[in-house]
Amino acid sequence: MLFKIEKCHEEVTDAELSALLDEVYVQGGFIRKDVAESVFEPNKVKARGQMLCARDTATSELVGMVIVVPPTSSTVVRAKQDECEMHLLGVKNNFRNLGVGKQLVSHALAFAQENHWKKMILWTQLTMTSAHKLYESFGFVQTDKMVKSDIAFIVYEKELF
Template identity: 35%
Template sequence: MMTPENLEPAGTLLVAKETCAGAVLGTTLFLHPDSALKQLAQDGEREFRLLAVATEARGKGVGELLVQACIDRAKNEGATGLVLWTQPTMYAAQRLYERLGFQRCSERDVPDPRGWDRMVFRRSLR
């Protein structure tokens, strides 16, 4: 099971919380450059994974806030690009990534041993 404690060595867990009640609205994992979970990032690139938004928070900008935080972190670290993968059925996520300047990189798609297709997206930061 993935918990904040066992994800921390791999990256920085970003959490969006509701202001008043403190309920978690969404999370994503911004990977460290030397993370064992890194699969896509090439030299100079950074990678994030596991973007998740609570059902009741979808369509309210939570995903955009988390992705923008990853973009900002990657820029602050001097990265040339930011990469991620998603599944073909994640239509809302794909629209979000495209709206935020990510482009499909089908030549970098990754086969998964479980049979899931992994669609790679990249945003240039230069």
């Protein structure tokens, strides 16, 4: 299977965005459906920052996404001036272990560097061990732990310059 990564916003329908986040986070057991309905409301998700999408080149199906959140966004949790955050990395189950997540992270880092942000910050749940390995393979370092909405997270950071 081949896929392509591109900047996206208007190109992503609310239905396909909701379906992806539901499969990855709700069905994956990482967030309750009632909480996801508010947190993953498509307009709120799209407003966080620059979405990067992975699409199957044969079918144009949305198979993965990530958001690079600038320091000026109202959804920033930890980033300071000249820093950014990575939010909501997700890849559909049928496309895992094919390099989609790796390519999304790579493009997110490139976008952050193009914007001259000095650091990227992200957080991931304790049980998302595959994600931990992925981030660490890119040089992200665990710097802290935090609790948000009664969920425990590991905070990772990567210096970009």
